[in-house]
Amino acid sequence: MPTETFLNLADEKRQTFIETALKEFADNNYDSASINKIIKELNIARGSVYQYFTDKLDLWLYLKEYSEIQKLRHIQSVDRSKYTDFWTYYEDLFIKGINFDIEKPLCSRFLYRIGYKESSKDVAEYIDNWKVTAKEIFTVWVDNEKNNGSIKKTVDTEIAVQFILSMSSSIGELVQTKYSNAIENNLASEKPLFTESIEEYKRTVKELVQLLKNALK
Amino acid sequence: MPTETFLNLADEKRQTFIETALKEFADNNYDSASINKIIKELNIARGSVYQYFTDKLDLWLYLKEYSEIQKLRHIQSVDRSKYTDFWTYYEDLFIKGINFDIEKPLCSRFLYRIGYKESSKDVAEYIDNWKVTAKEIFTVWVDNEKNNGSIKKTVDTEIAVQFILSMSSSIGELVQTKYSNAIENNLASEKPLFTESIEEYKRTVKELVQLLKNALK
């Protein structure tokens, strides 16, 4: 976790540091990400990084926690108890996710990498397998829905869960790839970053969830 | 692509080389994979690698092509023209995929990494194309099925394709993770590598495809 030195940094400087480091770690595997590149980009001294963090791993862990907090802020506004229907809840989670991706694209890409692409041994132990957790949550829920009748009883629970997990990953990836491209294109063409496409993505998500629903009904 | 020197190598030597290199690249990102380690493992001269291949990238590209060819050999036995029903064809593709994973686990893991985990800039331009290709193939096919009536016309083609792609990824990952574990466990416990679990995986695949079918029908 960062030193006091880092936390005491002027807000702007600290933020610039975070963004630059996030970009490096979002674009590269843990092993390939280079502290050298970060300091060159930031134009700061080599030693500064080590006044902020004890080492590369410490920096990575901080960025992970930072990103997860950012994501939580977006996600937690979706209050499960307000939904009578799981599917709508599930759908809204993704739509919030899209907002997160739009507003904090670096965090989003970094977390995406951690969740799907990271394979360095140095961080392996810190990649808490969200898939395992998600599986447990979904299993409970699928059983529920079977009783409700919104999922038919002949479907094997484990397989249904696997099915839903697939879709979840997939929707995440969809946003990451398609959407990042869109943002980059818009950036390049100096158009406003977020155009009508958000609506398009929301529609896509809804239809995919609808298919999921069909499949299991 | 490899030099003649490499192709003229004694079969066994060439094969050992391939396996060792594959293992290194299957276990590590392109950047992290180390030619150093390969030559130490093989106990060959440093220079040999550069007499077989022009550089690291060249070696990687060869391994990629080699693995793809191995995979094709397994897959192409599934002859589309023999199937009246696409879903059955699709299902059989995955079942063949499982066989491939069992018989050529290094190739399989290497290709899996390329498809899902690789992110080095050095190889960026050589990967990811399969999703584009697959998309094109599935688009043609979804339109077909819509005419056949096995996919309902109200579903947006692009979304249906996305849906199928998700499931395809997912099934691939399923085999990689669950199955690799099984293999490793069996290895460790000195049991025969492939046990009854194959049948279990086949069943899982079939059910997942069935769900896909339901969703789109």
Place this chain on the structure above:
Amino acid sequence: MPTETFLNLADEKRQTFIETALKEFADNNYDSASINKIIKELNIARGSVYQYFTDKLDLWLYLKEYSEIQKLRHIQSVDRSKYTDFWTYYEDLFIKGINFDIEKPLCSRFLYRIGYKESSKDVAEYIDNWKVTAKEIFTVWVDNEKNNGSIKKTVDTEIAVQFILSMSSSIGELVQTKYSNAIENNLASEKPLFTESIEEYKRTVKELVQLLKNALK
């Protein structure tokens, strides 16, 4: 030498600083000793060190002088003029040395390092002089004793001096190693630090001096 700032420090703070710095320099070579670690241990500002001392060397020199003064305070209670016999005087010096080692173990260990283990070029010019000084003192004294008859005249003075110096070093080392272990063991076992072993050491010193006497008589 330290700045006024340092000397004006509250007694306790100054003392804590000295002890912590002493510990670092007693445990590590000059080069390996780290100001970093000292300030972390003390929880003080990096800059403070440089407001107390001009640089690392200055700090080291101060600690050296400080330790030497501490040692002198112990040693000078042994008043040469009160002894008619040099050997008894010599013996008592060591016995006082043991007291010093017990009461100021950090100073003692630091001085021991300086005398026997230090080899950094940065401090080379400040050490080793004690052997030269000691040699001069012993030379005068050996000549004296030759006249007294307590050292036989056929012994080469230089060699006799060398012989006495050896024994001096050796007794010092004896205390450092054997005694430090005892202290540490006692610390670990929560026994009182100084047990009957002091008497044992005194006895050892006396016997060694006796041998010295025999040798030269």
Place this chain on the structure above:
Amino acid sequence: MPTETFLNLADEKRQTFIETALKEFADNNYDSASINKIIKELNIARGSVYQYFTDKLDLWLYLKEYSEIQKLRHIQSVDRSKYTDFWTYYEDLFIKGINFDIEKPLCSRFLYRIGYKESSKDVAEYIDNWKVTAKEIFTVWVDNEKNNGSIKKTVDTEIAVQFILSMSSSIGELVQTKYSNAIENNLASEKPLFTESIEEYKRTVKELVQLLKNALK
């Protein structure tokens, strides 16, 4: 231990490497010795060192073994069984030691550092406490001599051993410091390296041993 690469090096190159590395490690503590300085002195590439040795420790261990072998070659010509008198044997060991110091001054200084000055934690476990071994050997021998009558029975064996050990250290140090200076002076003044002083040292050693004998008789 060194790689084949190192062992296959041209004799002269390998020897130059050893000498340069020995000099660095003889002049500096393990921590302070710098591979950087070695490669600059040798004008070789940074990476070469790591083709010869796995790391700094590996290099140090090799130099240690190398030096010990060199020393053994000198020492083992002194065959204990040919001596009826231990003191003569003991004396000759030191005289051989002087020869070693003259012929392999770097090895000698390096071993001296290991034996007396080294305090890095990285190598602590490899500094086999020769003092412990020596103590055991001397204890056996002192008991013997007591029976022979060449050491009087009233002397405490442990103390006698301590006494002899001191002298052993001391003679070693004597050679190291006095002699090194002489060599360096001679080097500087382009005189022949080894002058009449050898005889002087031999005489010194003999007289010191004589004192030792007196002390214990």
Place this chain on the structure above:
DNA sequence: CATGAATGAGGCTTCATTCAT
């Protein structure tokens, strides 16, 4: 054709010291 020594860029990290606040 195989060998394996040489290369040097680049990686992470530690450190003593400076200096603006």
Place this chain on the structure above:
DNA sequence: TATGAATGAAGCCTCATTCAT
């Protein structure tokens, strides 16, 4: 006077690649 952020040199080590033999 105290603070603590900034600095950059130097340390060890790994790597892909080259090239003389």
